[in-house]
Amino acid sequence: MTFTYSSLRTRVVFGPGAARTRLVDEVDRLEATRVLVVAGEAEMPLARELAAPLGERVVGWFDDVRQHVPVACAEAARAMARETRADLVLSVGGGSTTGTAKAVALTDSLPVLAVPTTYAGSEMTNVWGLTEAGRKTTGVADVVAPRTVVYDPELTVGLPADLSAASGMNAMAHCVEAVWGPGANPVTDLMALEGVAALRRGLPGVLADGHDVDARSDVLYGAWLSGTAFAAAGSGLHHKTCHVLGGAFDLPHAAMHAVVLPHVLAFQVPALGERAARLGRALGDEADPVGALVRLDDAIGIPAGLRDVGLAEADLDEAVRLVAEKVADGAIPNPRPIGHADVDALVRAAWAGRPATTADENAGAGA
Template sequence: MSLVFDHVTLGQRVLFGSGRAAENLAAEVDRLGASRVMVIASQSEHSVAREVAAGIDVTVFHDDVAPHVPVTKADKARAAATENAIDLLVCIGGGSTTGLAKAVALTTGLPIVAVPTTYAGSEATNVWGLTEAAHKTTGVDDAVLPATVVYDAQLTLSLPVELSVASGLNAMAHCIDSMWAPRTDPINKALASEGIRALADGLPAIKADPHDVTGREQAQYGAYLSAVAFASAGSGLHHQICHVLGGAYDLPHAQTHATVLPYVLAFNAPAAPDAERRIAAAFGTGTASAGLNDLRVVLDAPRALKDCGLDEAAIPEAVERILPFVPDSNPRPVTSHDLETLLLAAHSGETPAGT
């Protein structure tokens, strides 16, 4: 059978180097010819943002950041950009910070330079998300893809081990979901496989020694690959489930992804033999689920949606919210009963299949 596929590679500049964030950011601001820069960083990242932006002239620092990008927060940031005649957005932080910069870029067309401090991966995708009235809306628009990403593993040293694990497993979810997402192809499957390998090497190193920059570099590298694969392949079943849960019930983003992932993998892998082989090979284990579950044990990963704040009584409603968004391309049909069974297992934290 001949190999036929249609692949789109997004254009983006990536600068990777530990201890070089301030230097690389200043060089990018100069290269882009920006003169009025808005730095978006949460209050908790304020000192890091000041340090990274020390070499550039900042017109305004904006710190009103919240998870899942509420529309009210997006409108406030857009107004700040307009009022200050901003010509470049710089976001320094995790996925929520990058998401807010994307929300501004979506309506203003302003370019973004992203400086990630977690392994969220949003910086390498053209996917945006906004939340209003407990409903999260996502979309795809090349206008929100950051022009440049500045990676510096030293900026992740302050990320606690527990958050590093959750964020890294969120990146792992990008890899695994890319194996059966609507636009999956051999190129993003290859990127996702290498992303799994890098994350499976890097995250245990962070767990063993939180000050190990080498492990954090591998995790950042894997997170970038995971996001590139995800941007090409699109949102699979896992991400549709987590987007609904996060937006509707205000659950923590990374922890929710880390918790749900093994249950989606156990559900889909038996019906996706090629993905099963690729994922297992990347982990170096006999089965995909065994590789992921073994890694989760080593990392002491988040285990149950009840710990993320999901009320078991909300699960039937969640099922009805998720069902319309299940991709037609999923390897196996998904019924409301399937979703309820999956969410109940994830809620209680029972051991996923394939251990």
């Protein structure tokens, strides 16, 4: 057995109530005296509550957070960090908030303390992304990985059911892609498959009772594992496809990932071998991982296709062209070769609805 595994040195504090009882101590550990708080408008009241004990150490509040992190928003956050002479960025919110904080870290090398309120998982990665003129650029830089992450399941209790489902399946996408990512290895497999199982276990409970802190804890635990595994295993076909579509058409980030994931998995399964069976076991059906994923999507109300999350039929040709430019003909490492015709079929199928599953095929054969 031969492999290489690198881990990011991010401190994790996990537990119900942690954001209200541990945050000041974690700021102290980072020796921060000038804190810039980044949170979207909806999360800013929570951010103000959590940061209140920091008193005059808070030197700025930035709330111009948008999905896919437009360059203009990133530049505004960087400007505020410099004007206030901040020595720490405290982000409170979802993946777009974390992404905005990362944008500051990328150019100004400020440490980030992240308090996630969704299941994005990006707080555990060293991946950054910025969007300009309809094109999303991503990169990898260790400086953007948060120094500390405080996971508090209680902060996700107010997350609506549809957003909980989409955000949880976005984390699922990190886990699933980590199974075939270019840096996948036995260590990332352990984290990714444990994350899949935790998300599968927790998401139905969250949808049944949004105040179920145990279920919320399972999903947040899965999100932590998803980001950790993805950071080490690296990005592949799924994330490249979604980055292109999200940047070009401003689609809702989490829901788009949730919709595209089973289609990418269906494409990859013939080349995954034993990895497909292990993924299936984590999803609850060793023989049919795609079917298990589709059934989970149906159970928690994930939209059926990209047409349901804002991609117009008139944009399909352009969507196929853009994705093919990014991923086809050997542009990315992938367990199964992918060409333009494969991209065309995948994007159009993802626009139309759910992929066919083994159960569907068996039913058709029986008929």
